[in-house]
Structure formats: C-alpha cells, structure tokens
Amino acid sequence: MGFPISESTGILAAVTLLVTDDVYLEHQAPGHVECPARLEAILTHFRQRGLLKRLTSLPARDASLQELSLVHDPAYVEVVREACARGGGWFDADTYLNEHSYKAALRAAGGVLAAVEAVRDGRDRTALCLVRPPGHHATPLRGMGFCLFNNVAIAARFLKRRVLIVDWDVHHGNGTQDTFEEDPSVWYLSTHRWPFYPGTGHAKEQGIGNIINLPMDIDTPREEVLKAFEKGVRKAAKAFKPEFLLVSCGFDAYEDDPIGGLNLKPEDYRTMTDVVCDLGIPVVSALEGGYSLSGLGLCAEQHAEGLLAAGA
Ligand SMILES: [Zn+2]
Secondary structure: OOOOEOOOOOOEOOOEEEEOOHHHHOOOOOOOOOOHHHHHHHHHHHHHOOHHHHOEEOOOOOOOHHHHOOOOOHHHHHHHHHHHHOOEEEOOOOOEEEOOHHHHHHHHHHHHHHHHHHHHHOOOOEEEEOOOOOOOOOOOOOOEOOEOOOHHHHHHHHHOOOEEEEEOOOOOOHHHHHHHOOOOOEEEEEEEEOOOOOOOOOOOOOOOOOEEEEEEOOOOOHHHHHHHHHHHHHHHHHHHOOOEEEEEEOOOOEOOOOOOOOOEOHHHHHHHHHHHHOOOOOEEEEEOOOOOOOOHHHHHHHHHHHHHHHHO
C-alpha cells in the first residue's frame, strides 16, 4: 500500500483502496446471473477509464473461522465448507455453491476485513471492495439470495465501533437486519424496492430503533429515492453519531438492471456516495448485487469517483 505525496504541499495524501481477487471469479454456476462476468465488467471498465491507476490496490485475505463466527453459526460455516468439498450444490433455487465457493466466500469476507483494518488503522478514509459472492441476504444460520457469508455484517462486528451500514442494493438486506436487530452498536439503513425479494424491509421493521427501512414502490421517481436516502442517512448519522460507515453496495437499482431496477441512473451512485462521504467518517464499500453487464461499470465508476473525491 502506498501513500502518494501531494506535489503541491508535500503532505501525504489519503488514497482510495481497491480490494479484489481472482479467487472471486472461481465461484460460478452455468447460466447464473450472479456470475464472474459482473466483476470482470467493472474491472474492464475501470481499466478503460484509467481508474485502476488512481485506486490503490490492497490485497484481500481470508477470513478466519473465528471472524466468520462473529455473525455465523460455526455449524453453518461447516455446512458450506463440506458442501464445497463435495463439489458444490444448491442452498435454494437461487443460491449455488461450486467446489471453489468456500474459498471465494472466505476471501470475500476477508477482503472487506482487510479494507476495514487498513482504513481503521491508516490514513486512508475510503475503500472499495469488489468481492463475490455477495453477502447481505446471508443470515447467521443460512445462505440465500446468492449470498453465502454476510461480508458487511462480519466487518461491522469486527470493527467493534459504532457502525452505520447503508444498503442501497435494490433488495432488502434481510441477513444484515437479522444480525443486528438487537445490537445497539450497529445501525442499518436500507433503501430497496418493495414489495420485492426477499419480502422483508417494511418500514415498521425497526429493530431496537437501529433499523431504518425505506421501502420504495417500483415506480418511485429517482429524485424521490435520492431524497429519501439523503434525508434518512443524515437523520441516522445525527441520532447515532457513527464512527465508521459500511456500504452494502448493490448496483441493481440501476434502471436497466435485468432482475432489479428502481429507475436509478449511473450518476445517482455518485450522489449517494457523496451523501455518505460527507459524514466525514471512514467509508468502506462492498459489492452486493448488480446484474446489468453493460451498466455495472458505469455505476461503479460513479461510485469510485465519489470515494476518490472524498479521499483526496
Ligand atoms: Zn440485490
């Protein structure tokens, strides 16, 4: 990890870290929409736009069993390990495992941990974790909705600080809500299409006052989604005074997403990124959903530009 020295001031400038790993490409099932091409689409776009040169690469690591157990029942972790050792299988109609999935899932959770360690301990304030498999549907006891281990929830527990998790994936992060609905150290705010998979995320689901669900009808104009998001984040920050912010960063609210869609345009991810970065606390973002292979790069570019602007 390098710290570039600003030419004008000679002061060490903060950077935006990028965590990704080839192992994330090995988790796959034929014809499945949650596919390695999603990550490749983002990285190819970043390369073409010169973003890879501006982001500072940070190696991922594996999460330990102890770290996974901050959220997940060790018996469930063992189920995943064993299933992959046998060659894979399916948790439900959506959620697959192949022989590499355990390895990929350990490194997805560990990749986000590497980022939060670096941002917690260093001078860098922002990090983007392009990981797979995604995590926010995974509950303490089971995988579902393409998710095996809840990468963001594990990182939040690991931090042992007041953490605000902001989830702008088009689906509600039921696994994250399950994990924290009785834990006052973490607040969870989600904008999501509703009614929609997985069926949770009603505004009345408030945990112990630490869960903020902002369900959106499919026809909600994008301006309203953004306004509700900004208002919700500012209100939560004022009430909770978080020390650290994690983003469950799905891009499936993008208007042309094939399985989601909530009318958002790529530039809206810049707007939302600016809202979270304006809080002035460290921001670590981890990829969740997003399935438009033509739109993912555009949306992720806007998000990365926002993180870079905040880190500068
Ligand atoms: Zn999603």
